[in-house]
Amino acid sequence: MNKSRGRPRGNPDTKARIAEVAYDLFLKHGYRGTTVRRVAAAAEVDSALISYHFGSKQGLFGEAMQFRCGKSPAMALAMQGDQAGFADRLLEAVLEMWADTEPLAELTRMAPQDADVLAVLQEFLEREILGRIAEFLRGPDATDRATAAVAVIGGLIFTRYLNPLRPAAALSDADVRRILAPALRAALNPTRTRRPLSA
Amino acid sequence: MNKSRGRPRGNPDTKARIAEVAYDLFLKHGYRGTTVRRVAAAAEVDSALISYHFGSKQGLFGEAMQFRCGKSPAMALAMQGDQAGFADRLLEAVLEMWADTEPLAELTRMAPQDADVLAVLQEFLEREILGRIAEFLRGPDATDRATAAVAVIGGLIFTRYLNPLRPAAALSDADVRRILAPALRAALNPTRTRRPLSA
DNA sequence: GACCATATTCAACGCTGATGAATAAATCTC
DNA sequence: GAGATTTATTCATCAGCGTTGAATATGGTC
Numbered sequence: 001m002n003k004s005r006g007r008p009r010g011n012p013d014t015k016a017r018i019a020e021v022a023y024d025l026f027l028k029h030g031y032r033g034t035t036v037r038r039v040a041a042a043a044e045v046d047s048a049l050i051s052y053h054f055g056s057k058q059g060l061f062g063e064a065m066q067f068r069c070g071k072s073p074a075m076a077l078a079m080q081g082d083q084a085g086f087a088d089r090l091l092e093a094v095l096e097m098w099a100d101t102e103p104l105a106e107l108t109r110m111a112p113q114d115a116d117v118l119a120v121l122q123e124f125l126e127r128e129i130l131g132r133i134a135e136f137l138r139g140p141d142a143t144d145r146a147t148a149a150v151a152v153i154g155g156l157i158f159t160r161y162l163n164p165l166r167p168a169a170a171l172s173d174a175d176v177r178r179i180l181a182p183a184l185r186a187a188l189n190p191t192r193t194r195r196p197l198s199a
Numbered sequence: 200m201n202k203s204r205g206r207p208r209g210n211p212d213t214k215a216r217i218a219e220v221a222y223d224l225f226l227k228h229g230y231r232g233t234t235v236r237r238v239a240a241a242a243e244v245d246s247a248l249i250s251y252h253f254g255s256k257q258g259l260f261g262e263a264m265q266f267r268c269g270k271s272p273a274m275a276l277a278m279q280g281d282q283a284g285f286a287d288r289l290l291e292a293v294l295e296m297w298a299d300t301e302p303l304a305e306l307t308r309m310a311p312q313d314a315d316v317l318a319v320l321q322e323f324l325e326r327e328i329l330g331r332i333a334e335f336l337r338g339p340d341a342t343d344r345a346t347a348a349v350a351v352i353g354g355l356i357f358t359r360y361l362n363p364l365r366p367a368a369a370l371s372d373a374d375v376r377r378i379l380a381p382a383l384r385a386a387l388n389p390t391r392t393r394r395p396l397s398a
Numbered sequence: 399g400a401c402c403a404t405a406t407t408c409a410a411c412g413c414t415g416a417t418g419a420a421t422a423a424a425t426c427t428c
Numbered sequence: 429g430a431g432a433t434t435t436a437t438t439c440a441t442c443a444g445c446g447t448t449g450a451a452t453a454t455g456g457t458c
Contacts (some may be wrong), residue, residue, distance in 0.1 A: 155354010205453020
Protein backbone atom coordinates (compact mmCIF):
# COMPACT_ATOMS: atom_id res chain seq x y z
CA MET A 1 0.00 0.00 0.00
CA ASN A 2 2.80 2.37 0.86
CA LYS A 3 3.95 4.35 -2.08
CA SER A 4 7.50 5.48 -1.94
CA ARG A 5 8.38 9.02 -1.13
CA GLY A 6 9.65 11.61 -3.51
CA ARG A 7 8.78 12.52 -7.02
CA PRO A 8 7.26 9.68 -9.02
CA ARG A 9 8.60 8.42 -12.32
CA GLY A 10 7.31 9.85 -15.54
CA ASN A 11 5.32 13.06 -15.38
CA PRO A 12 1.85 11.98 -14.36
CA ASP A 13 -0.48 14.96 -14.09
CA THR A 14 -1.49 14.13 -10.57
CA LYS A 15 -2.89 17.58 -9.92
CA ALA A 16 -5.43 17.25 -12.72
CA ARG A 17 -6.38 13.79 -11.53
CA ILE A 18 -7.00 15.10 -8.04
CA ALA A 19 -9.16 17.94 -9.35
CA GLU A 20 -11.26 15.53 -11.34
CA VAL A 21 -11.76 13.12 -8.48
CA ALA A 22 -12.58 16.04 -6.20
CA TYR A 23 -15.16 17.35 -8.63
CA ASP A 24 -17.03 14.08 -8.58
CA LEU A 25 -16.91 13.84 -4.82
CA PHE A 26 -18.06 17.42 -4.34
CA LEU A 27 -21.04 16.78 -6.56
CA LYS A 28 -21.90 13.59 -4.77
CA HIS A 29 -21.38 14.55 -1.14
CA GLY A 30 -21.37 18.35 -1.07
CA TYR A 31 -18.69 20.58 0.30
CA ARG A 32 -18.61 19.67 3.94
CA GLY A 33 -19.33 16.05 3.22
CA THR A 34 -16.22 15.85 1.09
CA THR A 35 -13.11 15.75 3.21
CA VAL A 36 -9.65 16.43 1.97
CA ARG A 37 -8.61 13.04 3.19
CA ARG A 38 -11.28 11.27 1.22
CA VAL A 39 -10.35 13.08 -1.95
CA ALA A 40 -6.77 12.11 -1.34
CA ALA A 41 -7.72 8.50 -0.74
CA ALA A 42 -9.85 8.38 -3.89
CA ALA A 43 -7.01 9.84 -5.91
CA GLU A 44 -4.59 7.40 -4.23
CA VAL A 45 -2.48 10.20 -2.93
CA ASP A 46 -1.40 11.57 0.41
CA SER A 47 -3.66 14.28 1.79
CA ALA A 48 -0.78 16.65 2.24
CA LEU A 49 -0.37 16.73 -1.49
CA ILE A 50 -3.66 18.56 -1.78
CA SER A 51 -2.50 21.34 0.46
CA TYR A 52 0.66 21.46 -1.62
CA HIS A 53 -1.11 21.76 -4.97
CA PHE A 54 -4.22 23.75 -4.07
CA GLY A 55 -3.24 25.52 -0.90
CA SER A 56 -6.46 24.77 0.93
CA LYS A 57 -9.73 22.94 0.65
CA GLN A 58 -11.38 26.05 -0.73
CA GLY A 59 -8.67 26.31 -3.35
CA LEU A 60 -9.30 22.74 -4.36
CA PHE A 61 -13.00 23.42 -4.62
CA GLY A 62 -12.51 26.52 -6.71
CA GLU A 63 -10.18 24.87 -9.19
CA ALA A 64 -12.26 21.72 -9.39
CA MET A 65 -15.42 23.65 -10.24
CA GLN A 66 -14.15 26.55 -12.22
CA PHE A 67 -13.60 25.08 -15.63
CA ARG A 68 -17.10 23.66 -15.95
CA CYS A 69 -19.57 26.50 -15.31
CA GLY A 70 -19.95 29.67 -17.33
CA LYS A 71 -19.89 29.68 -21.13
CA SER A 72 -23.54 28.68 -21.35
CA PRO A 73 -25.09 29.46 -24.72
CA ALA A 74 -28.55 30.11 -23.27
CA MET A 75 -27.70 33.63 -22.23
CA ALA A 76 -26.24 34.51 -25.58
CA LEU A 77 -29.54 33.70 -27.18
CA ALA A 78 -31.43 36.06 -24.88
CA MET A 79 -29.13 38.87 -25.90
CA GLN A 80 -30.46 38.83 -29.45
CA GLY A 81 -33.69 40.67 -30.19
CA ASP A 82 -35.55 43.78 -29.18
CA GLN A 83 -35.68 45.24 -25.73
CA ALA A 84 -39.42 44.74 -25.45
CA GLY A 85 -39.23 40.98 -25.21
CA PHE A 86 -35.98 40.92 -23.27
CA ALA A 87 -37.52 40.19 -19.90
CA ASP A 88 -39.26 37.10 -21.16
CA ARG A 89 -36.24 35.84 -23.04
CA LEU A 90 -34.07 36.42 -20.01
CA LEU A 91 -36.37 34.43 -17.76
CA GLU A 92 -36.38 31.66 -20.29
CA ALA A 93 -32.61 31.64 -20.41
CA VAL A 94 -32.27 31.33 -16.66
CA LEU A 95 -34.73 28.46 -16.48
CA GLU A 96 -32.87 26.75 -19.27
CA MET A 97 -29.45 27.24 -17.73
CA TRP A 98 -30.43 25.63 -14.49
CA ALA A 99 -32.24 22.84 -16.27
CA ASP A 100 -29.35 21.96 -18.54
CA THR A 101 -26.10 22.87 -16.91
CA GLU A 102 -25.56 20.08 -14.47
CA PRO A 103 -22.69 21.55 -12.48
CA LEU A 104 -24.59 24.79 -12.03
CA ALA A 105 -27.57 22.99 -10.54
CA GLU A 106 -25.31 20.94 -8.33
CA LEU A 107 -23.42 24.00 -7.23
CA THR A 108 -26.69 25.55 -6.19
CA ARG A 109 -27.85 22.44 -4.45
CA MET A 110 -24.89 22.31 -2.16
CA ALA A 111 -24.34 26.02 -1.75
CA PRO A 112 -25.97 26.29 1.66
CA GLN A 113 -23.43 23.91 3.06
CA ASP A 114 -20.66 26.39 3.15
CA ALA A 115 -19.79 30.01 2.66
CA ASP A 116 -17.03 29.09 0.24
CA VAL A 117 -19.54 27.59 -2.15
CA LEU A 118 -21.84 30.53 -1.88
CA ALA A 119 -18.98 32.83 -2.76
CA VAL A 120 -18.49 30.97 -6.03
CA LEU A 121 -22.18 31.22 -6.81
CA GLN A 122 -22.18 34.89 -5.98
CA GLU A 123 -19.31 35.57 -8.31
CA PHE A 124 -21.11 33.72 -11.05
CA LEU A 125 -24.27 35.78 -10.59
CA GLU A 126 -22.41 39.04 -10.65
CA ARG A 127 -20.07 38.39 -13.51
CA GLU A 128 -21.99 36.02 -15.71
CA ILE A 129 -25.51 37.37 -15.32
CA LEU A 130 -25.47 40.90 -14.00
CA GLY A 131 -22.54 41.80 -16.17
CA ARG A 132 -24.14 40.58 -19.38
CA ILE A 133 -27.47 42.20 -18.68
CA ALA A 134 -25.89 45.57 -18.08
CA GLU A 135 -23.94 45.12 -21.27
CA PHE A 136 -27.12 44.48 -23.24
CA LEU A 137 -29.07 47.37 -21.76
CA ARG A 138 -26.52 50.05 -22.59
CA GLY A 139 -28.55 52.89 -21.09
CA PRO A 140 -27.39 55.54 -18.62
CA ASP A 141 -28.92 53.70 -15.67
CA ALA A 142 -28.15 50.32 -17.19
CA THR A 143 -26.37 49.06 -14.11
CA ASP A 144 -29.28 50.05 -11.91
CA ARG A 145 -31.80 48.23 -14.01
CA ALA A 146 -29.58 45.19 -14.37
CA THR A 147 -29.18 45.13 -10.64
CA ALA A 148 -32.89 45.14 -10.11
CA ALA A 149 -33.30 42.35 -12.62
CA VAL A 150 -30.70 40.23 -10.92
CA ALA A 151 -32.52 40.75 -7.65
CA VAL A 152 -35.56 39.08 -9.14
CA ILE A 153 -33.56 36.34 -10.81
CA GLY A 154 -31.62 35.68 -7.65
CA GLY A 155 -34.94 35.28 -5.91
CA LEU A 156 -35.95 32.64 -8.38
CA ILE A 157 -32.73 30.78 -7.87
CA PHE A 158 -33.01 30.98 -4.11
CA THR A 159 -36.52 29.65 -3.65
CA ARG A 160 -36.41 27.18 -6.44
CA TYR A 161 -32.96 25.69 -6.43
CA LEU A 162 -30.83 26.84 -3.57
CA ASN A 163 -33.07 26.58 -0.57
CA PRO A 164 -36.17 25.02 -2.05
CA LEU A 165 -39.24 25.61 0.04
CA ARG A 166 -41.14 22.45 -0.48
CA PRO A 167 -44.21 23.97 -2.14
CA ALA A 168 -42.28 26.64 -3.98
CA ALA A 169 -40.03 24.18 -5.71
CA ALA A 170 -43.11 22.47 -7.08
CA LEU A 171 -44.09 25.43 -9.24
CA SER A 172 -44.10 24.54 -12.91
CA ASP A 173 -41.98 26.46 -15.36
CA ALA A 174 -45.19 28.00 -16.65
CA ASP A 175 -46.12 29.24 -13.20
CA VAL A 176 -42.69 30.69 -12.71
CA ARG A 177 -42.99 32.58 -15.95
CA ARG A 178 -46.42 33.89 -15.10
CA ILE A 179 -45.40 35.09 -11.66
CA LEU A 180 -41.96 36.48 -12.27
CA ALA A 181 -42.33 37.95 -15.74
CA PRO A 182 -44.17 41.05 -14.48
CA ALA A 183 -41.50 41.58 -11.86
CA LEU A 184 -38.72 41.27 -14.38
CA ARG A 185 -40.44 43.71 -16.70
CA ALA A 186 -40.84 46.17 -13.89
CA ALA A 187 -37.20 45.79 -12.96
CA LEU A 188 -35.98 46.38 -16.49
CA ASN A 189 -38.35 49.29 -17.00
CA PRO A 190 -36.31 52.41 -17.70
CA THR A 191 -38.89 54.75 -16.14
CA ARG A 192 -37.11 54.99 -12.83
CA THR A 193 -39.71 57.30 -11.31
CA ARG A 194 -42.55 55.89 -9.23
CA ARG A 195 -45.43 54.39 -11.10
CA PRO A 196 -49.01 54.36 -9.84
CA LEU A 197 -49.85 51.22 -7.94
CA SER A 198 -52.88 49.81 -9.65
CA ALA A 199 -54.27 47.04 -7.48
CA MET B 200 -9.87 26.81 37.96
CA ASN B 201 -11.13 23.28 38.28
CA LYS B 202 -14.70 23.10 39.34
CA SER B 203 -15.67 20.03 41.21
CA ARG B 204 -17.61 17.29 39.58
CA GLY B 205 -21.22 16.45 40.14
CA ARG B 206 -24.30 18.51 40.53
CA PRO B 207 -23.63 22.03 41.78
CA ARG B 208 -25.21 23.55 44.86
CA GLY B 209 -28.38 25.52 44.51
CA ASN B 210 -30.35 25.23 41.31
CA PRO B 211 -28.58 27.57 38.91
CA ASP B 212 -30.27 27.55 35.51
CA THR B 213 -27.08 26.70 33.72
CA LYS B 214 -28.88 25.63 30.57
CA ALA B 215 -30.42 29.07 30.11
CA ARG B 216 -27.10 30.73 30.78
CA ILE B 217 -25.44 28.60 28.12
CA ALA B 218 -28.15 29.45 25.61
CA GLU B 219 -27.73 33.14 26.25
CA VAL B 220 -23.96 33.09 25.96
CA ALA B 221 -24.28 30.99 22.81
CA TYR B 222 -26.71 33.44 21.30
CA ASP B 223 -24.25 36.29 21.70
CA LEU B 224 -21.39 34.29 20.28
CA PHE B 225 -23.41 33.07 17.32
CA LEU B 226 -24.31 36.64 16.49
CA LYS B 227 -20.75 37.78 16.80
CA HIS B 228 -18.85 34.97 15.09
CA GLY B 229 -21.42 33.11 13.02
CA TYR B 230 -22.20 29.44 13.16
CA ARG B 231 -18.96 27.84 12.12
CA GLY B 232 -16.93 30.47 13.86
CA THR B 233 -18.57 29.61 17.13
CA THR B 234 -17.25 26.35 18.51
CA VAL B 235 -18.95 24.33 21.17
CA ARG B 236 -15.81 24.55 23.22
CA ARG B 237 -15.75 28.31 23.12
CA VAL B 238 -19.35 28.55 24.17
CA ALA B 239 -18.57 26.24 27.02
CA ALA B 240 -15.56 28.30 28.02
CA ALA B 241 -17.54 31.53 27.90
CA ALA B 242 -20.26 30.00 30.04
CA GLU B 243 -17.59 28.59 32.36
CA VAL B 244 -18.78 25.10 31.83
CA ASP B 245 -17.42 21.87 30.41
CA SER B 246 -18.11 21.38 26.72
CA ALA B 247 -19.67 18.00 27.33
CA LEU B 248 -22.44 19.72 29.21
CA ILE B 249 -23.63 21.25 25.97
CA SER B 250 -24.08 17.90 24.34
CA TYR B 251 -25.89 16.83 27.47
CA HIS B 252 -28.35 19.71 27.49
CA PHE B 253 -28.84 20.39 23.79
CA GLY B 254 -27.88 17.13 22.16
CA SER B 255 -25.76 18.70 19.46
CA LYS B 256 -24.38 21.97 18.21
CA GLN B 257 -27.35 22.35 15.89
CA GLY B 258 -29.67 21.80 18.83
CA LEU B 259 -27.87 24.49 20.75
CA PHE B 260 -28.19 26.85 17.84
CA GLY B 261 -31.87 26.15 17.41
CA GLU B 262 -32.73 26.69 21.06
CA ALA B 263 -30.51 29.74 21.35
CA MET B 264 -32.22 31.43 18.41
CA GLN B 265 -35.73 30.15 18.61
CA PHE B 266 -37.20 32.20 21.38
CA ARG B 267 -36.26 35.51 19.81
CA CYS B 268 -37.62 35.34 16.25
CA GLY B 269 -41.26 34.84 15.35
CA LYS B 270 -43.96 36.67 17.17
CA SER B 271 -43.31 39.83 15.16
CA PRO B 272 -46.25 42.23 15.14
CA ALA B 273 -45.50 43.45 11.63
CA MET B 274 -47.15 40.43 10.03
CA ALA B 275 -50.24 40.69 12.17
CA LEU B 276 -50.79 44.17 10.88
CA ALA B 277 -50.66 43.05 7.28
CA MET B 278 -53.37 40.53 8.01
CA GLN B 279 -55.90 43.25 8.66
CA GLY B 280 -57.61 44.88 5.71
CA ASP B 281 -58.97 44.02 2.31
CA GLN B 282 -57.46 41.57 -0.12
CA ALA B 283 -56.82 44.23 -2.71
CA GLY B 284 -54.06 45.93 -0.77
CA PHE B 285 -52.68 42.76 0.75
CA ALA B 286 -49.68 42.49 -1.53
CA ASP B 287 -48.45 45.93 -0.65
CA ARG B 288 -49.02 45.49 3.06
CA LEU B 289 -47.25 42.15 2.98
CA LEU B 290 -44.21 43.58 1.27
CA GLU B 291 -44.17 46.35 3.82
CA ALA B 292 -44.33 43.86 6.65
CA VAL B 293 -41.37 41.87 5.36
CA LEU B 294 -39.24 44.96 4.92
CA GLU B 295 -40.15 46.03 8.42
CA MET B 296 -39.43 42.66 9.97
CA TRP B 297 -35.93 42.51 8.63
CA ALA B 298 -35.28 46.11 9.52
CA ASP B 299 -36.42 45.80 13.11
CA THR B 300 -35.98 42.25 14.25
CA GLU B 301 -32.29 42.10 14.97
CA PRO B 302 -31.94 38.34 15.43
CA LEU B 303 -33.76 37.72 12.18
CA ALA B 304 -31.35 39.90 10.30
CA GLU B 305 -28.41 38.25 12.01
CA LEU B 306 -29.79 34.82 11.31
CA THR B 307 -29.95 35.72 7.66
CA ARG B 308 -26.51 37.21 7.66
CA MET B 309 -24.85 34.08 8.85
CA ALA B 310 -27.08 31.58 7.10
CA PRO B 311 -24.64 30.87 4.28
CA GLN B 312 -22.12 29.60 6.77
CA ASP B 313 -23.87 26.39 7.38
CA ALA B 314 -26.72 24.18 6.30
CA ASP B 315 -27.99 23.95 9.86
CA VAL B 316 -28.60 27.68 9.94
CA LEU B 317 -30.38 27.61 6.63
CA ALA B 318 -32.65 24.90 7.93
CA VAL B 319 -33.77 27.18 10.75
CA LEU B 320 -34.41 30.00 8.31
CA GLN B 321 -36.30 27.68 6.03
CA GLU B 322 -38.54 26.54 8.83
CA PHE B 323 -39.23 30.14 9.71
CA LEU B 324 -40.22 31.01 6.15
CA GLU B 325 -42.54 28.06 5.84
CA ARG B 326 -44.26 28.26 9.17
CA GLU B 327 -44.19 31.92 10.01
CA ILE B 328 -44.73 33.45 6.58
CA LEU B 329 -46.15 30.90 4.18
CA GLY B 330 -48.45 29.53 6.84
CA ARG B 331 -49.91 32.87 7.77
CA ILE B 332 -50.42 33.97 4.20
CA ALA B 333 -52.33 30.83 3.35
CA GLU B 334 -54.40 31.35 6.45
CA PHE B 335 -55.32 34.86 5.37
CA LEU B 336 -56.19 33.94 1.81
CA ARG B 337 -58.67 31.20 2.64
CA GLY B 338 -59.50 30.40 -0.96
CA PRO B 339 -59.53 26.98 -2.63
CA ASP B 340 -56.07 27.47 -4.13
CA ALA B 341 -54.88 29.45 -1.14
CA THR B 342 -51.82 27.29 -0.62
CA ASP B 343 -50.82 27.67 -4.25
CA ARG B 344 -51.05 31.42 -4.16
CA ALA B 345 -49.28 31.65 -0.82
CA THR B 346 -46.52 29.49 -2.22
CA ALA B 347 -46.06 31.78 -5.16
CA ALA B 348 -45.97 34.78 -2.85
CA VAL B 349 -43.33 33.21 -0.68
CA ALA B 350 -41.25 32.53 -3.75
CA VAL B 351 -41.14 36.24 -4.43
CA ILE B 352 -40.51 37.14 -0.81
CA GLY B 353 -37.81 34.54 -0.50
CA GLY B 354 -36.19 36.14 -3.50
CA LEU B 355 -36.15 39.46 -1.76
CA ILE B 356 -34.58 37.95 1.30
CA PHE B 357 -31.99 36.11 -0.72
CA THR B 358 -30.63 38.95 -2.82
CA ARG B 359 -30.99 41.60 -0.21
CA TYR B 360 -30.05 39.99 3.05
CA LEU B 361 -28.81 36.47 2.71
CA ASN B 362 -26.38 36.59 -0.16
CA PRO B 363 -26.29 40.27 -0.91
CA LEU B 364 -25.09 41.02 -4.39
CA ARG B 365 -23.23 44.24 -3.90
CA PRO B 366 -25.39 46.40 -6.15
CA ALA B 367 -28.61 44.64 -5.31
CA ALA B 368 -28.27 45.28 -1.62
CA ALA B 369 -28.03 48.97 -2.36
CA LEU B 370 -31.61 49.21 -3.62
CA SER B 371 -33.68 51.55 -1.52
CA ASP B 372 -36.83 50.36 0.14
CA ALA B 373 -38.76 52.42 -2.39
CA ASP B 374 -37.04 50.64 -5.27
CA VAL B 375 -37.78 47.30 -3.73
CA ARG B 376 -41.44 48.18 -3.44
CA ARG B 377 -41.63 49.39 -7.00
CA ILE B 378 -39.97 46.34 -8.41
CA LEU B 379 -41.45 43.57 -6.35
CA ALA B 380 -44.99 44.83 -5.80
CA PRO B 381 -46.14 43.84 -9.29
CA ALA B 382 -44.67 40.40 -8.80
CA LEU B 383 -46.38 39.93 -5.47
CA ARG B 384 -49.69 41.03 -6.91
CA ALA B 385 -49.30 38.59 -9.75
CA ALA B 386 -48.47 35.82 -7.33
CA LEU B 387 -51.48 36.49 -5.15
CA ASN B 388 -53.79 36.87 -8.11
CA PRO B 389 -56.50 34.20 -7.93
CA THR B 390 -56.93 33.99 -11.72
CA ARG B 391 -54.69 31.00 -12.14
CA THR B 392 -55.11 30.87 -15.93
CA ARG B 393 -52.59 32.57 -18.17
CA ARG B 394 -52.80 36.31 -18.55
CA PRO B 395 -51.78 38.19 -21.70
CA LEU B 396 -48.21 39.37 -21.58
CA SER B 397 -48.39 43.10 -22.17
CA ALA B 398 -44.89 44.36 -22.74
C1' DG C 399 -31.64 7.45 55.54
C1' DA C 400 -31.81 4.83 51.15
C1' DC C 401 -32.58 5.52 46.23
C1' DC C 402 -32.91 7.30 41.98
C1' DA C 403 -32.99 11.01 38.73
C1' DT C 404 -30.36 15.10 37.46
C1' DA C 405 -26.36 18.02 36.61
C1' DT C 406 -21.77 18.35 36.12
C1' DT C 407 -16.59 17.37 35.14
C1' DC C 408 -13.04 14.44 33.18
C1' DA C 409 -10.75 11.65 29.82
C1' DA C 410 -10.83 9.94 25.65
C1' DC C 411 -12.18 8.90 20.63
C1' DG C 412 -12.14 9.52 15.74
C1' DC C 413 -12.47 12.90 12.94
C1' DT C 414 -10.91 17.44 10.50
C1' DG C 415 -7.58 20.72 7.70
C1' DA C 416 -2.97 22.01 7.76
C1' DT C 417 2.35 22.15 8.25
C1' DG C 418 7.33 20.89 8.20
C1' DA C 419 10.77 17.60 7.37
C1' DA C 420 12.55 13.86 4.53
C1' DT C 421 13.06 11.96 0.01
C1' DA C 422 13.25 10.99 -4.88
C1' DA C 423 12.74 12.21 -9.58
C1' DA C 424 13.10 15.90 -13.15
C1' DT C 425 15.33 19.76 -14.83
C1' DC C 426 18.75 23.27 -15.25
C1' DT C 427 23.77 24.77 -15.42
C1' DC C 428 28.38 24.34 -16.55
C1' DG D 429 27.97 14.13 -18.04
C1' DA D 430 28.29 15.79 -13.04
C1' DG D 431 26.47 18.75 -9.67
C1' DA D 432 23.02 21.94 -8.03
C1' DT D 433 18.35 23.31 -7.91
C1' DT D 434 13.53 22.82 -8.42
C1' DT D 435 9.47 20.09 -8.20
C1' DA D 436 6.42 16.31 -6.54
C1' DT D 437 5.50 13.23 -3.24
C1' DT D 438 5.01 10.64 1.49
C1' DC D 439 5.33 10.61 6.48
C1' DA D 440 4.74 12.17 11.07
C1' DT D 441 2.60 15.30 13.59
C1' DC D 442 -0.20 19.30 15.23
C1' DA D 443 -4.06 21.77 17.24
C1' DG D 444 -8.76 21.84 17.00
C1' DC D 445 -13.42 20.00 16.25
C1' DG D 446 -18.06 17.64 18.01
C1' DT D 447 -19.39 13.83 20.62
C1' DT D 448 -19.48 9.92 24.05
C1' DG D 449 -19.03 7.14 28.33
C1' DA D 450 -17.66 6.87 32.88
C1' DA D 451 -17.20 8.97 37.42
C1' DT D 452 -19.18 11.97 40.81
C1' DA D 453 -21.81 15.13 43.52
C1' DT D 454 -26.33 17.23 44.49
C1' DG D 455 -31.61 17.38 44.87
C1' DG D 456 -35.94 15.32 45.42
C1' DT D 457 -38.89 11.16 46.93
C1' DC D 458 -40.49 7.50 49.83
